[in-house]
Amino acid sequence: MTVERLLPTPEAYDLIDLTRQICAEQIAPRVATDEATEHFPRDHFALLGKAGLLGLPYPEEYGGGAQPYEVYLQVLEEIASVSMSIGVGTSVHSLATSAVAKHGTPEQQASLLPGVLGGEMLGAYCLSEPQAGSDVAGMTTKAVLDGDAYVLNGVKAWITHGSRADFYLAFVRTAPDRTSGISAFYVPADTEGLSFGAPEKKMGLTASTTTQVLFDDARVPAELRIGEEGEGMRIALGALDSGRLGIAACATGLAQAALDAATQYAGERSQFGRAIGDFQGLQFLLADMAAATESARAAYVLAARLRDAGRPFSRQASVAKLVATDAAMQVTTDAVQVFGGYGYTREFPVERYMREAKVAQIFEGTNQIQRMVIARDLLR
Incomplete structure (x- = not known):
């Protein structure tokens, strides 16, 4: 995935580079096989933990990275663009961790967090x-x-x-x-x-x-x-606001993967003596896919920056989850269309992307629930 990012520190850019390297060299070669065989990649979670990527938004004293949430989410997007299963799993792991980090006693935090943030505990x-x-x-x-x-x-x-x-x-x-x-x-x-x-x-x-x-x-x-x-209930709902941003980031990564695959294919596939990307109808489709993906990214980054600033972000988290997961469903569907008949086969990954996108509209609160949250906040 090649995304131009605006990050707050040089360290954040290094984290993105590290994530891309790990995903390209260690995770990507096995994704299709693991998905086809329903193999749970526990070793990859350990790998991410050892690299310090599972604990990015948590305190350094317990083995975390003390990174802003906007950095963590963009790392998460990079992971999900290669493996949605691992991206979602990383988000869920962080969701389970957050309650201990925020509401646990000092004794609980000292005894439980190091192993969790280091990847020894999932x-x-x-x-x-x-x-x-x-x-x-x-x-x-x-x-x-x-x-x-x-x-x-x-x-x-x-x-x-x-x-x-x-x-x-x-x-x-x-x-x-x-x-x-x-x-x-x-x-x-x-x-x-x-x-x-x-x-x-x-x-x-x-x-x-x-x-x-x-x-x-x-x-x-x-x-x-x-x-x-x-x-x-307060602990659960508070954690879900952050968890919805995790799903938004994962959905954005999935959409970006579909967009990248469709763009590459459009430049390589020929019909009527021309690359199909030369046809305006397909160009407009790719443009809409890019607009949806970049809008999704902007939505979750804004919500994350509000969270990092200590400001209310519940409505914006629901907006991000709604926008990003709907975008992922549309972009992955359009990617299958770009590939034509080949998109409907398992020879290419876009059919898997389309199947993976659907659940993002359901878990961490269905998108109908997100609309309720948004409307109630507006009318409050």
């Missing part, structure tokens, strides 16, 4: 349930305090890294109140009573394992509760 974020997706407050998974531990029972659904993660940030009900009765827990993968459903058979992101997470009298030490009882 995280998962457990919020949705089979009957509680967009309606988060409708969750029924419960935790009951029993001595020095909480006993968890229930089912979480659509969990990225399910059965593959080393810890699960789980949001469960500790009191009946819909919004103030939810608490957050750091659940190690070896917790007794924790198990997983079969991997979901998905149309895209097939190298990213997604399962149900099952709690059956799973005992979690009280010291692994993150924040106070009843703060879970």
